[in-house]
Amino acid sequence: MQSRLRPGEETTDTAEPRDAALHFIGRIHTPWDSREFCPRQGKQDGPECRIEVFPPWDRALEGIETYGRLEILYWLDRSRRDLIRQNPKGDGTRFFGTFALRSPQRPNPIGTALVRLERVEGNVLVVRGLDCLNGTPLIDIKPDRCEFTPKAPDKPGSE
Ligand code: SAM
DSSP states (O other): OOOOOOTTOEEOOOOOOOOTTOOOOEEEEOSOSSTTTSOSSOOTTSOOEEEEEOTTGGGGGTTGGGOSEEEEEEEOTTOOSOEEEEOTTSSSSOOEEGGGSOOSOSSSOEEEEEEEEEEEETTEEEEEOOOOOTTEEEEEEEEOTTTOOOOSOOOTTOO
8 A cells, every 4th residue: 555646756767666675573563553643753652552463483582571662664655656756744845865865765764763671461561652554564573772882792892
């Protein structure tokens, strides 16, 4: 389901989209089934959302409960991928290149959000701070870089 082009927006011919290099590791459950009500950026006091992690990757959640904040990467699967120039307001006045925006319409539609981890329920992370449609595929989960202390030995030259 591609969104409609707005007057003056520019696209390019792209190869048939292929997602084969990525392996979806779960699915994100949110209250939003349409873009109209989905927030543009998640808020830490937004509604609870559920990040379901599929086996065997649920076993990779070990230790995650020690973090208050996580970085979530997801695949904005209902985006068009051919937009070079966009008119976010749809008013035909101001245009921006795709890489000057955080629009979901991009050649590789990866979304990222910093979320607050409320609790872990088995293979489900209950979080606040997401901005994706219900059913969005999950790509990766990482501890927030500010909270994370490397577990590997120091490397020469690193502080
Ligand atoms: N926080 C992410 C980022 O900055 O990378 C995504 C920001 S993007 C502006 C969020 C918008 O993408 C939502 O308001 C909604 O309109 C759209 N969106 C959310 N989930 C989507 C999906 N699965 N496919 C396509 N568009 C989606």
